[in-house]
Amino acid sequence: MALARGKEQLYCEVCGSPIPGRPYRALVDGVEMILCPSCYLKLTRSGRAILVKQRPAKTTQAPRRTRPVKKVSLELYDIVEDYYERIREARESKGWSLSVLAQKLRISESMLRKIESGKMKPSIDLAKRIEKILKIRILEPTELEEEFEAPPPGTLTLGDVVVVRRDED
Numbered sequence: 001m002a003l004a005r006g007k008e009q010l011y012c013e014v015c016g017s018p019i020p021g022r023p024y025r026a027l028v029d030g031v032e033m034i035l036c037p038s039c040y041l042k043l044t045r046s047g048r049a050i051l052v053k054q055r056p057a058k059t060t061q062a063p064r065r066t067r068p069v070k071k072v073s074l075e076l077y078d079i080v081e082d083y084y085e086r087i088r089e090a091r092e093s094k095g096w097s098l099s100v101l102a103q104k105l106r107i108s109e110s111m112l113r114k115i116e117s118g119k120m121k122p123s124i125d126l127a128k129r130i131e132k133i134l135k136i137r138i139l140e141p142t143e144l145e146e147e148f149e150a151p152p153p154g155t156l157t158l159g160d161v162v163v164v165r166r167d168e169d
């Protein structure tokens, strides 16, 4: 048998027939085999064979996506612990009765009584009105600021982990 260009005739390792032209190298059930075109097509279509590709020069590090610096600013308010004392003291120093202040706040007197006795925390909205009317501070702004930026290579910040997880969602 004449060998084309002096090359050894290759036979399909699945069906045993001589392979015309270029053989296909494929992983069949995890084993690398030389296949004829028809076996290659048959097996890849059934999902049993995976073409063995020339592996591209593998990068040792996955390319890092450059992330824009995200600044998350979240303003939260907390009502101070002694809000009720501050309210009562401020009200009394103005000489206002409970009903006067309740009217100014557009809330019921019993509600104000509960607030002043510390049994009920005002809502943030109401607390803002109280601050304005009594000229006191019962809200503590809590500013949470988180910055996500590319950390130096080799380090992984908590912020980075959070971002990575979000990307995988």
Ligand SMILES: [Zn+2]
Pocket: 012, 013, 014, 015, 016, 017, 035, 036, 037, 038, 039, 040
């Ligand atoms: Zn074959």
